[in-house]
Amino acid sequence: xxxxxxxxxxxxCLLLLTTGCEEAPLYYTADAQFYPGDYLPTDPxxxxxxxxxxxxxxxxxxxxxxxxxxxxxxxxxxHLGVQINAFGAYEVYWDGxxxxxxxxxxxxxxxxxxxxxxxxxxxxxxxxxxxxxWLYLHATQAYSAENRGYFVFLxxxxxxxxxxxxxxxxxxxxxxxFLIAALYFLILYLTNRKAYAVLxxxxxxxxxxxxxxxxxxxFYIPIPYAHFYTRxxxxxxxxxxxxxxxxxxxxxxxxxxxxxxxxxxLFVLLLTIYLLNYFRQxxxxxxxxxxxxxxxxxxxLITAEATYRKHTGASLVLAGLLLSALVHALIYYDISVFISxxxxxxxxxxxxxxxxxxxxxxYESSLLQSARLKNQLLRxxxxxxxxxxxxxxxxxWVEESPREGVRFIEALAGEFEILNQVADSTLVPIRQELELxxxxxxxxxxRKEIQYYWxxxxxxxxxxxxxxxxxxxxxxxxxxxxxxDDGSIRFLLRFSAGQEAKQYDFITYARNRKSAIEKExxxxxxxxxxxxxxxxxxxxxxxxxxxxGWKTSIILYPA
Amino acid sequence: MRILLVxxxxxxxxxxxxxxxxxxxxxxxxxxxxxxxxEARQLMQQQPFDLVLLDLNLNGEDGFELLQETASAxxxxxxxxxxxxxxxxxxxxxxxxxxxxxxxxxxxxxxxxRISSTQKAGIGARYLSVKKRGAITLxxxxxxxxxxxxxxxxxxxxxxxxxxxxxxxxxxxxxxxxPNFVRIHKSYIADMLEAxxxxxxxxxxxxxxxxxxxxxxxxxxxxxxxxxDFFNG
Numbered sequence: 001x002x003x004x005x006x007x008x009x010x011x012x013c014l015l016l017l018t019t020g021c022e023e024a025p026l027y028y029t030a031d032a033q034f035y036p037g038d039y040l041p042t043d044p045x046x047x048x049x050x051x052x053x054x055x056x057x058x059x060x061x062x063x064x065x066x067x068x069x070x071x072x073x074x075x076x077x078x079h080l081g082v083q084i085n086a087f088g089a090y091e092v093y094w095d096g097x098x099x100x101x102x103x104x105x106x107x108x109x110x111x112x113x114x115x116x117x118x119x120x121x122x123x124x125x126x127x128x129x130x131x132x133x134w135l136y137l138h139a140t141q142a143y144s145a146e147n148r149g150y151f152v153f154l155x156x157x158x159x160x161x162x163x164x165x166x167x168x169x170x171x172x173x174x175x176x177x178f179l180i181a182a183l184y185f186l187i188l189y190l191t192n193r194k195a196y197a198v199l200x201x202x203x204x205x206x207x208x209x210x211x212x213x214x215x216x217x218x219f220y221i222p223i224p225y226a227h228f229y230t231r232x233x234x235x236x237x238x239x240x241x242x243x244x245x246x247x248x249x250x251x252x253x254x255x256x257x258x259x260x261x262x263x264x265x266l267f268v269l270l271l272t273i274y275l276l277n278y279f280r281q282x283x284x285x286x287x288x289x290x291x292x293x294x295x296x297x298x299x300x301l302i303t304a305e306a307t308y309r310k311h312t313g314a315s316l317v318l319a320g321l322l323l324s325a326l327v328h329a330l331i332y333y334d335i336s337v338f339i340s341x342x343x344x345x346x347x348x349x350x351x352x353x354x355x356x357x358x359x360x361x362x363y364e365s366s367l368l369q370s371a372r373l374k375n376q377l378l379r380x381x382x383x384x385x386x387x388x389x390x391x392x393x394x395x396x397w398v399e400e401s402p403r404e405g406v407r408f409i410e411a412l413a414g415e416f417e418i419l420n421q422v423a424d425s426t427l428v429p430i431r432q433e434l435e436l437x438x439x440x441x442x443x444x445x446x447r448k449e450i451q452y453y454w455x456x457x458x459x460x461x462x463x464x465x466x467x468x469x470x471x472x473x474x475x476x477x478x479x480x481x482x483x484x485d486d487g488s489i490r491f492l493l494r495f496s497a498g499q500e501a502k503q504y505d506f507i508t509y510a511r512n513r514k515s516a517i518e519k520e521x522x523x524x525x526x527x528x529x530x531x532x533x534x535x536x537x538x539x540x541x542x543x544x545x546x547x548x549g550w551k552t553s554i555i556l557y558p559a
Numbered sequence: 560m561r562i563l564l565v566x567x568x569x570x571x572x573x574x575x576x577x578x579x580x581x582x583x584x585x586x587x588x589x590x591x592x593x594x595x596x597x598e599a600r601q602l603m604q605q606q607p608f609d610l611v612l613l614d615l616n617l618n619g620e621d622g623f624e625l626l627q628e629t630a631s632a633x634x635x636x637x638x639x640x641x642x643x644x645x646x647x648x649x650x651x652x653x654x655x656x657x658x659x660x661x662x663x664x665x666x667x668x669x670x671x672x673r674i675s676s677t678q679k680a681g682i683g684a685r686y687l688s689v690k691k692r693g694a695i696t697l698x699x700x701x702x703x704x705x706x707x708x709x710x711x712x713x714x715x716x717x718x719x720x721x722x723x724x725x726x727x728x729x730x731x732x733x734x735x736x737x738p739n740f741v742r743i744h745k746s747y748i749a750d751m752l753e754a755x756x757x758x759x760x761x762x763x764x765x766x767x768x769x770x771x772x773x774x775x776x777x778x779x780x781x782x783x784x785x786x787x788d789f790f791n792g
Contacts, residue, residue, distance in 0.1 A: 384641040392568070392660045396574040513618060
């Protein structure tokens, strides 16, 4: 809590500086009065032509005057200065003496050189005495038809000039942080092109950097008053873009379910608010507030839904959004909007950090899974059921018919050879997998003394499959089937490629054992793991009895 | 000798059949082969057997299911399996022997010799499976107080005073049970851990007093060895 209080106090001080108010009033002034035309009468003070409203804007030159009553406390001010906020090009007179000009008012020969919207002038120390003074401006406003008001403020000249620059300096530190964040995440995205959320985040940071830059650029770059609204429009456009990108980022990061419906609606809403401003000039601040509010509301909705689903990190982001609302309620808008934005950006940063950690963990566990699968594949050779039974039948063959025994050993060697070849890969050419299946059938033929037939249909030799995928289905098929009436079992592997998917059908033509129908084959866990390893979630496995025997289908979808 | 062989590897099955015929010669009445559990169950129900040779992994099915059934039968079970690490569990269910694959003729003969031997099989069973109301129940051997022969069946008298019927004869059970189960009489096997003392009655009649208070008769021929082994001569 103490930190929050200090922050508030700091912001309050900045407020006081920027508005130029001090505890005891330094001066009193009144509203501007306007006098049309280039020339003032010799004693203009009581002329009835001074009006509160201007007659015609931007047609001709005019005069503006302010009465200023300086208090005794003005003696403590070292350098009294005046700040003028207005559109136009003007010369400034203090008590009849020219003290400076902002741009150059138009004369009969030369066109106007526009001034800036805000300007500062030092009042000559000998003229800065307590008592009543007059501030006159001789102005033209050739480049804008807007009847914008004239306002003056007095105070210490150097403090008035410095205060906004100090504020700008601090806010630019924040901007620098966002620039670095934008660059970092851009580089992160370039190393992993699939992470669109990261790119979105980088762009949002960059836009936010530009927003802060634009917001405070008015304090050190002289912008001619005619282009005053250009800057505001740019800020408005940036705010619009950010207001759309931030909820979009959250919906990506949190896998928001109604993303496809919600985002276009949000976009239309934001665009409407922004375009409305075009038809009602001058409500820039309000527009920016509405846009920011929509952004906050949309993000809140998405984050609340994600918190309900117990998505990682969502609850903290929700707290951050609520905190930013609190900040907005407590602090003056200009600064609070940036603090709120910063909180939201920090939330987004937090989520990315968590995601990075999750991804690292997922990658590690997938490496582990691959190692486990390789291990499983290699152990197919030495599993007791396979190995001991094979050796026992081998012994028998060798004793009964040595020649057949030798052929059995050769078939075995053939199967072992391929199994070792494919052990290290996650995908092998289908030709190798088919060879593996054929050799396994040869071995099993010797063991079971059943006539096995292997058929292929439509196989595309350019395709790759995970190793021992069909080998496992074949093992299953062998143990779960009884020979058909002619004492044989036939296996068919069929491949078909459509527009949407590729399909492998593995069909066993035989009679099914009762046990096969009751529970799934044990090898299916291996098959599923291999499919997930290489195809993520873009696959389907179906296994069911058919009148002719059994059919297992693997359907692969494009990524 | 009527033997049932449950083995899904045809080559291995033929090998076992050859060796079995070679061992038993004339004494072998029939050897039947089957490949899976349902077939085996059917055959066991239809015909009497004296021995079943069982593999534990049949076409992916768990042979232990069948083992519980064959262990409850009147005939002995010998396991012939590739899974050596399952041997201890198999013995706990009460099998006569466990022959790991690959095996040779001598090892199989060793297993067949146990049928007629009085030696106990391994560490002894931990469970005896009994057929009750069409299902198999496992009785923990430590719950058995004593066993009484009753015709072709035996009665398992449990410590909680319940009784179960088992299809195996006393001779067969004696081979399977742990060393603390001793044949004290031609009709009784007692758990010597429950034995308190030997009582002598008139006419050289000996009886064993159990901790439950029950008295079991001791066969005259067995009295001496019993006294020596368990009551310090």
